[in-house]
Amino acid sequence: MRIGVPSWGVIGGTGLFLVLALVLENLHLPGWGTLVRAAAAMGSPAFGEAVPRALRGIVGCAAVLAASQVLGWAALCIAGAPVFDRIESLLFRTATGLGMLSYLTLALATVHYYTVPALRLIVVALILAGTALMARTALANRAPQEPDFPMVTGTEAGGDFAWKTITLFFLVIALTGALAPESGYDALWYHLQFPRVWLTYGTILDFPTEFHSLYPMTWELLYGAGLALGGPIAAKLLHFCTLPLLALMVYQMTRRFLPDTPQWPAVAFLVSAPTMLWEATTANVDLALTLHAGLALYALLRFAESESRPWFLLAASQVGLALATKHLGFFVLLPAVTGLGIFLLRRRGLRQAVILVALFTGVSLLIASPWYVRSWMATGNPVFPEFYGIFGAPPDRWDAITDSGLKRFLAHFGRPRTVLSYLMLPWDATVYPDLYDGIIGPIFILLLPALPLVPSTAPVRRLGLGVLSYLVLWALPIGSYQIRFLMPAVPPLAVLVAASYGRLISLLETAQAGLGGRMLKGGMVLLVFLNMPPFTPLLEKRGEWIGKVMRRVPVDVVAGRVSADGYLASTVPSFAAWRYVDSYLPKDARILTFTAGDNYYSDRERLWAHTVVARPAVWGAPVGAEEQALQELLRLRITHIMFDKAELAKLPQGSLAIAGENFRQNWLSLEYEDRHIEFYRIRRDSLALSPLTKKRSGCRPTIR
Numbered sequence: 004m005r006i007g008v009p010s011w012g013v014i015g016g017t018g019l020f021l022v023l024a025l026v027l028e029n030l031h032l033p034g035w036g037t038l039v040r041a042a043a044a045m046g047s048p049a050f051g052e053a054v055p056r057a058l059r060g061i062v063g064c065a066a067v068l069a070a071s072q073v074l075g076w077a078a079l080c081i082a083g084a085p086v087f088d089r090i091e092s093l094l095f096r097t098a099t100g101l102g103m104l105s106y107l108t109l110a111l112a113t114v115h116y117y118t119v120p121a122l123r124l125i126v127v128a129l130i131l132a133g134t135a136l137m138a139r140t141a142l143a144n145r146a147p148q149e150p151d152f153p154m155v156t157g158t159e160a161g162g163d164f165a166w167k168t169i170t171l172f173f174l175v176i177a178l179t180g181a182l183a184p185e186s187g188y189d190a191l192w193y194h195l196q197f198p199r200v201w202l203t204y205g206t207i208l209d210f211p212t213e214f215h216s217l218y219p220m221t222w223e224l225l226y227g228a229g230l231a232l233g234g235p236i237a238a239k240l241l242h243f244c245t246l247p248l249l250a251l252m253v254y255q256m257t258r259r260f261l262p263d264t265p266q267w268p269a270v271a272f273l274v275s276a277p278t279m280l281w282e283a284t285t286a287n288v289d290l291a292l293t294l295h296a297g298l299a300l301y302a303l304l305r306f307a308e309s310e311s312r313p314w315f316l317l318a319a320s321q322v323g324l325a326l327a328t329k330h331l332g333f334f335v336l337l338p339a340v341t342g343l344g345i346f347l348l349r350r351r352g353l354r355q356a357v358i359l360v361a362l363f364t365g366v367s368l369l370i371a372s373p374w375y376v377r378s379w380m381a382t383g384n385p386v387f388p389e390f391y392g393i394f395g396a397p398p399d400r401w402d403a404i405t406d407s408g409l410k411r412f413l414a415h416f417g418r419p420r421t422v423l424s425y426l427m428l429p430w431d432a433t434v435y436p437d438l439y440d441g442i443i444g445p446i447f448i449l450l451l452p453a454l455p456l457v458p459s460t461a462p463v464r465r466l467g468l469g470v471l472s473y474l475v476l477w478a479l480p481i482g483s484y485q486i487r488f489l490m491p492a493v494p495p496l497a498v499l500v501a502a503s504y505g506r507l508i509s510l511l512e513t514a515q516a517g518l519g520g521r522m523l524k525g526g527m528v529l530l531v532f533l534n535m536p537p538f539t540p541l542l543e544k545r546g547e548w549i550g551k552v553m554r555r556v557p558v559d560v561v562a563g564r565v566s567a568d569g570y571l572a573s574t575v576p577s578f579a580a581w582r583y584v585d586s587y588l589p590k591d592a593r594i595l596t597f598t599a600g601d602n603y604y605s606d607r608e609r610l611w612a613h614t615v616v617a618r619p620a621v622w623g624a625p626v627g628a629e630e631q632a633l634q635e636l637l638r639l640r641i642t643h644i645m646f647d648k649a650e651l652a653k654l655p656q657g658s659l660a661i662a663g664e665n666f667r668q669n670w671l672s673l674e675y676e677d678r679h680i681e682f683y684r685i686r687r688d689s690l691a692l693s694p695l696t697k698k699r700s701g702c703r704p705t706i707r
Contacts, residue, residue: 042563050563056236057182057561063233064240067104067225068097070126073133074107075100085305085313090255095317097248098298102324102370104129105224109373112224115205122202122231165524166267169531173274174247176536176556180284181243183557184567185235186574187285188600193218194286195235196602198227209381211400212614214409217387219374221327222288235603238286245290246283249494250274252297257498260304260462265508268527269501275534276493277552278441278486284553288328289490295325296335296491300469303339304462307346318343319363323370330386331488332371338472340364342465398615405615416440417484428478432486436542441486441551444534446527447496453503456510463502466495487551571604580645580680581605587674588643595620595636595661596645598680610639626657629666636661636685644671646681 042050075096087095107125111117185191193215201207207224210216222242229238250270257266273279282290302318305311322339326332340360347356368375375385382401384394391406417438418424418431429448436442457463473492476482504527511520533541536553560570571578577598584594585606593608595617602609612621620635636644644661651662660666667673667683675682 047563049560049566049569052567053561053563056184056234056567059233060182060236060240061233063229063231063237064244066126066130066232067228067237067241068101068244070129070133071100071104072096073100073129073136074103076133078103082316083313084317085309085311090251094248094252094255094298095302098294098321098324099317101225102221102295102320102327104228105221105327106373108224108228109207112201112205112207117201117207117224117227118205119202119231122228126228126232163265163267165528166265166271169271169528170250170267170274173271173280173534174250176553177243177246177274177280177283179556179558179561180281180553181239182236182561183284184560184571185239185286185603186571187287190239190286191575191603192600193602194223194288195226195230195238198223198230198238199603202227202231211397212610212616214388214401214405217374217378217381219327219329219332219371221324221374222291226286235286239284242286242288242290243283245294246274246279248294249290249297252294252301253494253497256297256301256304256494257501260466261460261498261502263458263509264498264502264505266501268504269497271531272444272446272500273494273497275446275531276443276497277534277536277539278443279490279493280534280536281441281551281553282487282490287487289487292325292328292331292335293490293494295321295328296332297494299325299335299339300466300495303343304465306343307461307465310350315359315363316366319366320370322363323367325491326367326371327374330389331491334473334476334482335491336364336367337476338469339367341472342468400615402615404618405613408613413483413485420478420480425478432484432489436486436552437549439484439486440549441489442534442539442542442549443486443489443493444530446530447500449530450500450503450507450527451496453507454499456506457499457502463499466499470495470499485551575601575604576649576679577601577645577647578604579677580675580682583675583682584643584645592642593640594643594645595639595641597647597650598645610641621659621661624660626660626663626665629660629663629669632660632666633670642685643674644683644685646683648679648681 039051042048047053075098078099079096084095108117108122111121111125185195187194193213197208197210197216197220207220225241226238229235229241233240250273253269253273254266257264257269279290299318299321302314302321306314306318318339322332322336325335340363343363344356344360347359351359378387379385381387382394382396384390384396387394387396388401388406388409391401391403396402417428424431429451432439433443433445433448454467470492474489477489477492478484482488504523507523508520511523536555539549539552539554542549557570559565560567568578568582578601580598581601581604584592585604588594588607590607593610594605595612596609597612599611599613610617616639620632620639620641624632624635646662651659654662657663670685671683672686673681674684
């Protein structure tokens with residue numbers, strides 16, 4: 004069976020490129036200094052750091068992707084994959100290969116070999132071995148890979164150029180963002196920080212004071228490989244690459260299942276969605292989840308055509324990888340098994356339906372099981388910290404107070420869940436994106452009402468039910484009204500919206516209303532361009548900040564006009580403070596910090612003020628309980644405190660003893676301050692005079 008081997012040449016080229024890059028890393032290119040000075044004279048003083056940073060990232064990302072091609076190709080061969088065309092082959096080979104590479108690195112971590120040299124060795128060995136094997140197979144199988152379905156020219160065939168240009172334009176914007184130093188909150192907090200620490204210790208560590216620590220970490224392992232081969236830019240580029248892969252998937256899904264629908268508008272609607280665009284610029288995992296979810300849907304649609312076992316297993320494996328990427332993967336599993344069960348019940352009867360649905364669920368859960376077993380063994384809760392009320396958790400790690408705090412945070416998105424708010428949800432999420440911390444754009448709500456005009460084929464109904472079932476789960480109280488959690492529904496939604504658009508164009512042409520068709524297309528093109536980053540403030544109707552969108556394209560830092568430190572100082576409020584900490588504090592310093600989303604740029608041990616163990620020293624010690632606060636700080640071995648001025652300004656006066664004037668005068672010494680941060684050292688000399696320490700045998704306490 005033909006699964007596709009056109010990438011062997013690319014893999015070989017990547018291997019040679021990687022070897023060349025490793026050689027050049029230790030050499031000084033002739034004329035490089037002259038080029039750097041010339042760039043500085045032209046207004047790019049940081050050109051000398053920007054170009055190597057980008058090249059290392061590109062090489063590292065390309066190497067990881069090349070290694071994944073080898074593993075994916077081998078996995079599909081072993082599984083007896085069906086006949087693919089070129090796009091199907093690339094999509095499933097890449098997604099499956101990335102999952103296998105992640106689990107291979109998990110095996111390395113299990114034996115304490117998750118290190119930079121080991122990851123580099125594994126990736127290079129896979130590239131070299133795969134190049135020879137796949138080249139030989141490609142030479143033996145020269146048959147062209149063509150689609151196994153009739154290609155029907157859509158109604159937009161003459162106007163594809165505009166939509167292709169728009170797609171390319173937004174992909175370039177996303178790539179530029181991905182080449183900039185990482186400033187994303189969650190990426191810096193744990194998506195990159197955790198693998199950075201794992202690489203130091205050679206294994207996956209549990210951080211009990213970080214509630215993210217027991218999340219599924221499949222893609223974080225891949226980010227570690229990116230860090231090992233090309234630094235943080237390589238990790239960012241791995242997530243960026245999911246966007247063009249999603250674009251290919253939408254193109255393929257449209258042309259195969261809705262052949263009368265123009266493909267390129269669907270692709271443009273997808274890549275231009277502002278939150279989708281932003282996700283591609285940071286090392287998050289939402290687009291990775293979306294890729295696995297979309298391919299699972301695609302494989303299920305193919306299974307509905309042929310009822311072949313390989314497509315069944317491919318769908319189950321992609322659902323499993325979605326579960327291994329994020330807890331939100333359960334919102335993918337539930338619609339998948341429901342739709343599969345209904346289909347099988349009609350085709351094969353109850354007994355076969357139950358058996359195959361159970362098999363599908365079992366395969367999916369088995370793939371993701373290492374992460375859920377890990378969480379269960381550490382806390383007694385396989386989906387920690389979710390469902391704390393059912394499973395509970397160790398009291399020094401999570402309790403009712405922290406659980407209610409997380410629930411309040413998740414519930415503050417959107418409007419209160421009432422019958423009216425459910426009815427208004429599509430309108431609200433589009434017109435008031437600040438409530439939902441993200442934007443998908445107005446195209447979807449404008450064109451979806453025309454969907455009933457599209458002929459009701461089986462693929463249209465199945466896509467519609469898939470989108471609807473996911474939206475229902477997203478809207479339930481068990482979820483959170485965040486637009487980024489809606490991303491897995493956007494690819495099939497883009498296909499359906501493109502079907503509506505194509506149908507309207509077709510009807511206008513049939514009615515000989517050519518002007519109306521041109522006006523419709525022009526209006527849609529204009530609305531897509533309004534999704535560009537500079538227009539984001541236009542959607543902040545209530546003056547509220549929309550978080551998960553791009554506001555500017557970071558051309559300055561990518562082109563070297565601004566240094567990485569200068570860029571990060573303007574995008575990560577505590578960056579300058581942590582630079583001070585890393586430069587001047589001893590290695591054994593331990594900092595109580597009110598900042599988060601900056602962990603990747605701090606090299607000292609830190610404790611977030613909102614953790615359970617820190618509560619007695621912080622939120623459990625109001626003004627007047629200074630002695631208690633000091634005692635708890637000593638117990639926690641805290642040597643310094645970093646205050647976020649913005650957070651302190653929001654607190655009621657007198658709520659924190661450690662922030663009070665009395666505590667600062669008696670036991671703290673200001674070491675650093677800027678417009679965002681106050682950084683204090685606990686004074687050793689003052690501790691000896693404290694009434695608390697006098698009660699402790701008169702000896703001055705030692706702070707380690």
